[in-house]
Amino acid sequence: MWLTVVPLVIWLLWWWNDIWYGILTATFRSSKGGTKLPPGHMGLPIIGEMFTFLWYFKFLRRPDDYINSKRHKHDDGIGMYRTHLFGRPSIIVFSPAANKFVFRDEERFVLEWPNVEIVGKTSLVAVHGKAHVRIRSFVSRSINQPDALRRIAIVVQPRIISALRSWVERRKIISYNEINKVTFENIGMYFASFEPGPTLDTLDKYFTGLVSGIRSYPLNIPGFAYYHALQCRKKTIAIFKEELEKRNNNDDGSTRPMNDLMDGLMKLKDEEGSQLRENEVLDNIVSILVAGYESTTLATMWAVYYLAKYPKVLQKLREENVSLKKSKTEQLVTSDEMLKMKYTMKVVDETIRLANIAAIVFRTTTKDVQYKGYTIPKGWNVMLWIRYLHTDPENFNDPLSFNPDRWDASMTSGTYQVFGGGSRICVGNMLARLQLAVFLHHLSTGYKWELVNPDAKMKYLSHPKPEDGVEITIEEL
Template sequence: MQVGDWTWTWWFGLLLGAVPLLVLAVWDGNDAFYQAAFALRRRRRRQHGSSHGKLPPLPPGHMGIPLLGETVAMLWYFKVIRCPDGFIAAKKRKYGEGVGMYRTHLFGSPTILVCLPDVNRFVLQSPDSFGISWPSPELLGLASMFNAEGSKHTRIRGFIVAALSQPKSLGNIARVTQPRVVAALQSWAAKGTIVARTEIRKVMFECICEIFISMKPSPLTEKMNKWYVGLIGGIRALPLDLPGTSHNHARKCRRKLNMVFQEELEKRKKRANSNSSLGGEEDYDDLMSGLMQMEDERGMKLSDDEVVDNIVSLVLGGYESTSSAVLWAAYHLAKSPDVLAKLRDENAAMSQDKNSNFIDRDDISKMKYTAKVVEETIRMANISPMVSRVTRRDDIEYGGYTIPRGWQVVVWLRSIHTDEKYYTDPLTFNPDRWAKPPKAGTNQVFGAGNRTCPGNMLSRLNISIMLHHLSLGYEWELLNPDAEVDYIPSPMPVDGTPMAFRKLSTNT
């Protein structure tokens, strides 16, 4: 054998031995690093005789590769194989289903992922232990409820919940939105073919502008619609403030929106001053005026910045989520003719009783089947598939494990709503399942705890109104019924859901 042959053999042997070792080191190194850091913390705590005693271990799981953690694996499930429940299912298989919490590393942070009803509730209902942490808080409004914590959050939330649920605002919704919905549906039928996502967004935005700020459709509201789309695109994007990034664009959009609402606020204040000097009444009857006028028990009002930041954020919270829900309702109904027929019967009977196609809040509360369709749509749509928190003050112990201080906690709401333990045949659209209430704690579509969605009644109302007019007067057909679904940031058919749309031939 010549020297050259030996060299090759040597290199080959090294490669055979070293590459797997390197792969192993990269794969397990990150996990070992976090385990070691945690073990050190436990030891230190024991040495200092902490009153909390010995810390339980980290939840089972794996921290993935350095820096990226398991983000790529998660994106692979969501974006490549389009199986969003596969990521959690793999963890449940590997580490045990009953654990309900797993360690991982997602979106640049060490993370505990929680996915059982009780564990989710524990996290969402312990605001003192788990705080809020958005990648770009300024996009949600620094003075808005989304970013506020503790007593500040309680105070602002009190204002918003009261403004949203006062009969003056909620009761008027059906009245102000229906003409807009009816006009939109007529225009869709005139077109014959529509891209449902675009059209639904447009009409829902018009409705929300009307309800929240009494703004009629105009070139300005069209621009605002585009700014909101830009803002939404940046909320979960990498917070890189460089020209051309989604984050940078979203910041510009937020600034423009704040300016529009600031001007509106100034205009209203001037008008209110001149009205009161003339002994007149406030002439707006919408959410913004509710927020401007309301006082807490000490007689304090929200500051101008708080009003503006919150109203911009409320439109943000309400607009995209309700539009998605309406789109999914139309999508499932197109695929479930029996459900649509029952929905149509109930809504037609209501209109006949009233001798009018326009309904009000009380009528909606009487339509039991419609309510089931709404609940089933929201469950299946999983519009907020997950919410996140961060452990603030201390390590948190729960269920025999430790959630370390400073770690991100991702509450995987979606996995509850697609689990057959809680919902039989969970991926089938079946409104009748709501004939019985779901098991306690297994419906978390609007969250749980002190940040439960304050817009839940409003969105149910808006969806019901859309369903009433859709089912009464129209029929539609998906042009691409097998379109793939994008699951990030929230589930949506990739093609915007083109559909053939026409007036019902039986309509009188």
């Protein structure tokens, strides 16, 4: 009897979610107009395909093969699969056309951040529709448009220059750790004009606690990550609030030029002449910190890594940047100069493509959505697997090689989505590119470096990074 029961139970468990969502729920829905789910497999009850996902990302360290294995089994050309991940029935979207379809429809595919109260309920990532357009315009004007870029390019360089000098004094450094430090110092400056020192160190500590709670189980009980994150948020807000109040008290009717993000968010006006409220300013500072800190560190770290691996690219980059190199006393380059550096900007775009810092972007369906004869049911998790766009040979020739010259040709539309798409496209995209370009200018014109562990293993969770954090030896040219 066991010989029959055990295989039957295993079979049932293996197909449980497909039976539940694909047959039982679908049959119920079909009485209301028909449901055919995209192809795929949804795995075990509750766990779904989480083990398979971890298998490819953590153990095999070949994340793209997760999609390749699905294409192998179920490909019918629609660029979507059904699965069950992170505790929810999900649709994986991985082709340029299907990605565009989702990104463009903000009403039926909404962004829902987990534990959104940690980043702030009035922050850009938490609001929708008109409120989103309004806040986004404030943030974009404060960090991502030409005037802001000009200001920030100048603000960030002194710390980049002095960090590079200090690396040489130590000769051997772990790039990730050092870049993280200089990135945060610069964020301190262009967010709220905080100089490096104890306040910034404390802020960094609270920030780490805050981020670790974003994807945690929401148990507001001492000892749990979520509770700790909320405490860290309170302390982070308190630091920025004290600064904001100082500025409010000294306000002279404001002839002072806008110097940083806090000033921008406090002073700018929307089309109707209204300004952001204090809680909106603070929530948005926190959310921009969450979105911009780790991403900038990782992009810069990957540039150090790829340029060490591709000396010919470094040589071309150096040649272009030497033409801009200023005298010892006047070392700073401007954003206008950097954004015109054709090869440098190709290196920037190629780094961000291959680094795949934002591997997956999440949405939730607000209604049943029809796509090419299939239904994506209401309330499902939709995962835009953007890293696969950048590593699929159908979209990029020899996709895993670092080749900035590929940008000489125009890309097929929808294949380069490093910053997402639609109305939620990264609001710091120009700033991210510019900061990387400025860093590359100083690095390539002043230094040579080598990887200590050129064959270091990669890890892909939570973000792609060589295990040694890109340890290098570095010296002056």
